[in-house]
Amino acid sequence: MPQDQRIAIPSPGFGLGLRPVHYPDFLARPQPVEWLEIISENYMVPGGRPMATLDRIRADYPIVMHGVSLSIGSDEPLDRTYLSALKALADRVDPLWISDHLCWTGINAHNSHDLLPLPYDAPTLQCVVDNIGRVQDYLGRRILIENPSSYVSFRASDRSEWDFLAEMAERADCLLLLDVNNIYVSARNHGFDPLDYLSGLPAGRIQQIHLAGHSDMGDYVIDTHDAAVCDAVWDLYARAIAMVGPVATMIERDDDIPPLAALLSELERARKLAQAALEPVGG
Amino acid sequence: MADALYAIQQRFLAAIMGEDADAEALIVDDARVGAARRIGIYRNNYRASLTGVLADHFERLHAYLGDAQFGHIADAYVKAHPSTTRNLRYYGAALPGFIAHHFPEDGELAELARLDWALRHAFDALDASPLDAGAIGMLGEQWVGASLALHPSARLLTMHHNSAALWSALDAGEAPPAVAVLAAPVDVLVWRSGLQPHFRSLAAVEAATLVRIGRGASFADISAHLVNEVEEATAMETLAALLARWLADGVLILADQAAAVT
Incomplete structure (x- = not known):
């Protein structure tokens, strides 16, 4: 792992992605999570139940905002309307931090609603670094950029995703959201060693970790967030914590969402693994 | 060089949104999965997320028509109306008019x-x-x-x-x-x-x-x-x-x- 200083803030602990199906659980009684992550776009609506519920839950839990349509890698001007709605939501929520993905979601006013991968080359790096700078200036804070999962590699790429992320983070002076499942998924899809990926990132800029499940199609793996975290991803998580130190960790579940208790028990496994990974060797 | 990324993105997105456009030349090919199937994953994600959100927004129409017929209409709508909204919440505004036009009876x-x-x-x-x-x-x-x-x-x-x-x-x-x-x-x-x-x-x-x-x-x-x-x-x-x-x-x-x- 490259020499680096700790820029990320100390970990606030373990969290979950807040999903509407679990609103009643969070409104009824305190739940054993230190913070919650919202999908920013779900609350970029004028009012009604989403905003009223968010305000109530925010009164009891710190919140982090996770976006899916900033499109930091689109080779066109940033969407000012989106940015202004994002800032308005941040003003209302006062989040611990704000994140989005190393990806593009659309171009020329057309939107894929998917986190599309980028070619990893110098012009794309310049585009992404410039855009992160603009967003950070506009929001008045560092943002976190998450490593994507992907199914294609562009012929134009001339470097690894982790080299791209490392240089991006240093040049843009941003933070990283490490999705351990995405590393696993992309490693399977593109045939690289997940440990090369982990050791290539600037540890001191990793402020959050995502854990999630995927669908194994045999020849390839799809990042579906509809299943429990698999053993290989747990192993990789333990390696990541051992390399990076304590990092805010959460389970991300977007489909086939189980009762909250099932996610809390997965989160308990993350707590125990992290604790074990951080114990001094031989101590 | 900036034009290159824009051109790649236009071509790749066109291949995801439409069946006809070709972006395989942009992608590293391989024997195990292949460029065509790899792009197909994104094409399928796009179609599934938009038809899924239509089924969610038009829940009673979906229940009335059933999966097969609603799916047929949703597919046709997605082809005719590529998404131009940032937030999926607002996709589908033109579906009532689309249905009125295609099913006047x-x-x-x-x-x-x-x-x-x-x-x-x-x-x-x-x-x-x-x-x-x-x-x-x-x-x-x-x-x-x-x-x-x-x-x-x-x-x-x-x-x-x-x-x-x-x-x-x-x-x-x-x-x-x-x-x-x-x-x-x-x-x-x-x-x-x-x-x-x-x-x-x-x-x-x-x-x-x-x-x-x-x-x-x-x-x-x-x-x-x-x-x-x-x-x-x-x-x-x-x-x-x-x-x-x-x-x-x-x-x-x-x-x-x-x-x-x-």
């Missing part, structure tokens, strides 16, 4: 779609404090002349079929009644009371009065209009009953509040 389909969409709008429309008896009391003498507006969640829909009854049966998980053309069109009010979307069918006089309120009429304006149409005592009795219902349902706001929040 089955008017209840577009009406169900309009009702689903209006309820979705009511769910997360702008918050505004509805008028209640206390607020009217505070206004005192200004009340009768104050310009009124409908709550931001409110929409009026005109139904030519028994679509409201179809929707209610589908919502209750019951077999919908047979489609029927109404003897005369009926307006339906869709709105949010507290955090809960509602709708109800309106008598002609209530619908006409709410249209006037939507244009900024005051209580004095709507009273004067009704007195012109029916005998004064009847007009006052009707208005008193309507006003009581609107206040209980949270349908009205002051027009200056509407101006402030929009």
